[in-house]
Amino acid sequence: MLTTDRIKALDLTIGVVGLGYVGLPTALGFHDAGFRVHGLDVSERVISELQAGRNPGDDPTFDNAIPNDERWTVTTEPKIVIPECDVILVTVPTPVQENKRPDLRFIQAAGETIFDHIDRGKRPVVVLESTVYPGVTREIWSPLIESRGLSEGVDLDLAYCPERFVPGDPNHGVRQVPRVVGATDTDIVKALAELYSHLTEGTVTPVSSIEVAEAAKVVENVQRDLNIALVNELALIFPEIGLDVEEVLTAAATKWNFHRYTPGIGVGGHCIPVDPYYLIQKAHSAGAPVELITSAREVNATMPKQVATRIIRQTSDLGRSPSSLKILLLGWSYKPGIADARETPAESLANELVEQGCEIYVWDPHIQAEHRLDGPYIWVDQPETSKPDVVILCTAHEEILGLDWTALRKSSDLGFLYDGRRVLDVEILHDAGWITGAVGRP
Ligand SMILES: NC(=O)c1ccc[n+]([C@@H]2O[C@H](COP(=O)([O-])OP(=O)(O)OC[C@H]3O[C@@H](n4cnc5c(N)ncnc54)[C@H](O)[C@@H]3O)[C@@H](O)[C@H]2O)c1
Numbered sequence: 069m070l071t072t073d074r075i076k077a078l079d080l081t082i083g084v085v086g087l088g089y090v091g092l093p094t095a096l097g098f099h100d101a102g103f104r105v106h107g108l109d110v111s112e113r114v115i116s117e118l119q120a121g122r123n124p125g126d127d128p129t130f131d132n133a134i135p136n137d138e139r140w141t142v143t144t145e146p147k148i149v150i151p152e153c154d155v156i157l158v159t160v161p162t163p164v165q166e167n168k169r170p171d172l173r174f175i176q177a178a179g180e181t182i183f184d185h186i187d188r189g190k191r192p193v194v195v196l197e198s199t200v201y202p203g204v205t206r207e208i209w210s211p212l213i214e215s216r217g218l219s220e221g222v223d224l225d226l227a228y229c230p231e232r233f234v235p236g237d238p239n240h241g242v243r244q245v246p247r248v249v250g251a252t253d254t255d256i257v258k259a260l261a262e263l264y265s266h267l268t269e270g271t272v273t274p275v276s277s278i279e280v281a282e283a284a285k286v287v288e289n290v291q292r293d294l295n296i297a298l299v300n301e302l303a304l305i306f307p308e309i310g311l312d313v314e315e316v317l318t319a320a321a322t323k324w325n326f327h328r329y330t331p332g333i334g335v336g337g338h339c340i341p342v343d344p345y346y347l348i349q350k351a352h353s354a355g356a357p358v359e360l361i362t363s364a365r366e367v368n369a370t371m372p373k374q375v376a377t378r379i380i381r382q383t384s385d386l387g388r389s390p391s392s393l394k395i396l397l398l399g400w401s402y403k404p405g406i407a408d409a410r411e412t413p414a415e416s417l418a419n420e421l422v423e424q425g426c427e428i429y430v431w432d433p434h435i436q437a438e439h440r441l442d443g444p445y446i447w448v449d450q451p452e453t454s455k456p457d458v459v460i461l462c463t464a465h466e467e468i469l470g471l472d473w474t475a476l477r478k479s480s481d482l483g484f485l486y487d488g489r490r491v492l493d494v495e496i497l498h499d500a501g502w503i504t505g506a507v508g509r510p
Pocket of ligand 1: 178
């Protein structure tokens with residue numbers, strides 16, 4: 069049973085199911101806070117790496133951070149760890165299917181494993197942390213609980229506490245970000261708020277239900293998708309009337325309540341391009357209107373195609389056909405400083421350009437050879453070796469911002485450079501001999 073005394077005494081075993089981008093830092097955070105941690109993952113690779121004391125992921129923050137003491141156990145065997153857990157946090161993937169509908173199979177499978185193995189005498193609290201639409205925790209798990217003859221509030225409790233930390237951002241790690249937690253039982257919600265306060269220095273806000281906490285998380289990412297879609301759409305409008313969107317946004321941002329976002333080639337990662345589809349699906353099933361969120365998703369999802377079209381247009385104005393172009397993409401991961409390439413817009417952009425007949429080269433110093441996506445692209449270890457006609461900045465990695473543009477220009481025949489993130493200084497590039505284009509610039 070989760071009690072204040074046991075939390076204060078750090079006398080709890082915390083299970084973490086799914087040790088990926090979110091689960092591993094969460095498990096390490098609770099271990100660091102002094103609790104016993106039991107990690108479970110279905111991936112033999114992840115567990116054998118962790119058991120050898122190695123970081124199974126691509127975030128170097130955890131390279132030398134894997135514990136080796138009696139408070140840390142990791143396994144693929146649920147029967148070894150689940151019965152001992154007082155609190156079980158579930159951090160499994162929540163992707164969408166081909167048709168963009170939520171894929172809840174991982175949550176279902178994790179629930180089956182947990183409810184088959186819990187020690188009902190302990191009355192553990194099972195907390196979903198994965199991002200979902202409001203209602204998923206109960207829709208998926210309550211039938212599993214009932215079918216096993218278990219009773220919520222007697223044999224176990226359910227709760228939801230969305231994860232918000234930003235992988236690769238030291239200021240917004242699991243030990244800093246504020247949390248929201250919802251559960252049915254008010255004592256459980258209070259106890260969980262106290263437990264999470266040992267993990268994070270941020271505030272922990274209890275809310276009135278699991279569904280409010282579920283909704284809060286998906287809304288956070290829907291809002292980001294909408295804000296980014298707005299500037300991306302503006303970046304398609306303003307060049308057509310001879311204006312640079314960045315100059316317009318900078319001017320607008322002098323007003324106190326204007327929120328400044330920067331347009332780009334699209335959004336990526338496991339959250340923003342995915343989570344809005346969860347709310348869209350829920351709204352459809354509830355018969356509620358969801359036009360704005362759907363349109364924003366469409367705008368962001370089609371940005372790579374829009375950018376490809378503009379680059380082909382600008383290079384054809386320079387007398388070059390798509391099939392004559394060698395194009396180098398600078399950066400592949402979906403945001404700077406990390407190697408995560410899930411849903412990266414660089415891939416959609418590359419595919420669009422390949423379809424047009426271009427030859428695509430990719431340089432991303434963060435993505436190790438074994439993680440490079442197979443496809444009709446040629447990965448290079450040095451940008452100059454591709455001798456590109458066109459260079460497109462896709463990810464503003466520090467290594468890319470610090471490139472020797474003069475040297476790269478010498479290796480380029482056409483010398484057309486497209487800033488897909490609005491981070492480059494056009495004056496310097498012109499001095500280095502580049503012809504430039506950029507998202508949102510005429
Ligand atoms: N990545 C982020 O930046 C981020 C941030 C906030 C929230 N989230 C949310 O967190 C959740 C997890 O995302 P992630 O990026 O960590 O995913 P991930 O793919 O990196 O990790 C998931 C892990 O779960 C394991 N797994 C899958 N099914 C399992 C099962 N039945 N039992 C045990 N292990 C299982 C996988 O092997 C994998 O190691 C998602 O809902 C995501 O939307 C992600």
